[in-house]
Amino acid sequence: MSGDVNRDSNRSGAFVVSEGRRKMQKAARTAGESILLLIASFVAIVVLFIFYFVAVDAVPYFQQRGFAEFFTSSNWYPAGDPGEFGALAIIYGTGMVTLGSALLAVPMGIAAAVCLSDILPFSVRQYAKPVIEMLAAIPSVAFGFFALVILAPLLQTSGGPMLMWVWWILAGPFLLLAVIVGSDLLTAGIEEPVRRKRYATMLQVLFTLLAFLVLYVVGSQLNGMQILTGTNALNVSIILSFMALPTIVSVAEDSLQSVGRELREGSYALGATRAETLVKTVLPAASSGILAAVILGIMRSLGETMVVWMASGNSSHIPDPWYNYLEAVRTLTATIAGDMGEADQVTGSARYHVLFAMGLLLLVISFISNLISERIVVRQRKILSGQ
């Protein structure tokens, strides 16, 4: 076939030109494609190489000391003689601040994304989104400095009242809602309308008093609380949640936007209110994107180093009691950053390799959570497309 074309083109000059051009275009396309392929595979290879080299330096640690100490002991004395390398408390601290920041950032981030995409008028959104995304541009050392120099002393001097206000603002609306819904539910069985209404009012008054009592008692407990040290898990969780927010908001908002007008208008056409449309149509349709946003945000706080190094207090013990966010903790990333200076291949080998074991652990955790989120996204897509 190509031979025919060649022969044809040989006959007329015009064809010769376009033939040469066609060849050039083909060559350019092949070159472009192979360059792109090269870049893509380069990125993949870089990931594999990082994995490989971290693992190569992590293995000697486990060969020397086994797995038990690393995962079950919390005696972290790398500079001791002989050193002890129990990382349990450090792993726990990492989990604690990651969970804490996720608890703060995920609801806030999703709420902000919904607000940006479906509630605010377009003109406001145009300005609001770049401002939120600007949070991502702040260097982490600046966040760390803020946490160490401003937030930590603030928590120490007025942490109790701050916690009380947060409790009031968060719990107040919920309790109010619970009062209304609860009293309606409890009186739903009463047939007669007048009596039902009377009972409902009585219950509402009673419940409101109770709710205020709860608000007040817990609030004053929090108000009287003295935070001993401001460089603690709470401080870091707050700062990390701010650092994870722009990622979550931006990605979640994009996926909410990509749901499209048709679905929203279809829902409105069926008589759904704005809230119903949001909760029952838009959010489920965007759920895979939102999940990706959440995972990205959590990865951000898992991997953050500078802030936790500066503001977590770096004390390698499991808080007492275990859920006490007001105590100092230490994370894997901060330990790697803090100990790398002294540990090197020349002077101490277990001390050097244990840091790579921590790096490998971080890599494995993020790898697994990425895989899980990938699976969920794929499944979600299948459900949504009705397969």
Next chain:
Amino acid sequence: MKRMLMLALAALMLMGTEVSAAGNGIVIDGSTTVGPIAKSFAAYFTKRYGVPVTVSESGSGNGAKSLINGACDIAAMSRDMKTQEIAAARKKGIQPVAHVAALDGIAIVVHPSNPVRGLTKAQIAGIYQGRYTNWREVGGPNSRIVVIQRESNSGTQESFKTLVTGKAVPIMPRAESQASNGAVKSRVSTTPSAIGFIGMGFLDSSVRAVPVDGVKPSVASIRSGTYKLSRKLYFYTSGQPTGSIKQFLALPSTADGRRIISELGFISQ
């Protein structure tokens, strides 16, 4: 073609000048405690002799590492070089030589509002090892003690362990770690129930230095040796220094060098 050759030549020449500049200059790496001395000396030296001096502060351990790997000319260290480090250096054919830069006291600092009068060395060790957890037990108010130490790559930490707590009982895991003298000072100055330790040169009115065994840290008490928590600060070189490095290392004993050291709050030998 000619232009490209010219360009390449120009690039080569630029690279050449850069290399020679680095070759003439002095590179110092190491302790954050010795850092201020090294930086002031560097500024003075560059102004006086026109030799560029770069100073990085990455901790005593890193300084030793840099010297062993040949990445710096002078390692600033706030502790003696360890036997393993010396062994590692010898293995690479380097003979580390110590030069005393200055004397430094480690000050035990508390919040200015803390009424505690003084501590004994045993009490300080007890606080850091977790035997005392409340200020009441050592003559202070009824409040839990927030214990602040340095990261493991710090020379001050190393000296503190040698001078105060000893090797037998480690510092408790609950103790918080900070990355620099400045960070410890900032934490102590903002935390009423904190205790920390910093180099003498970093003392100011934002924190209060506690007398140890009844002796206040001061120039006189450190020179005379009555203040127990004092140490020598070193510049380490590989082999006996020559040329501009030798000139640089003579600074601590000159009149200007002594003035710089005392202005920074350290004590010249």
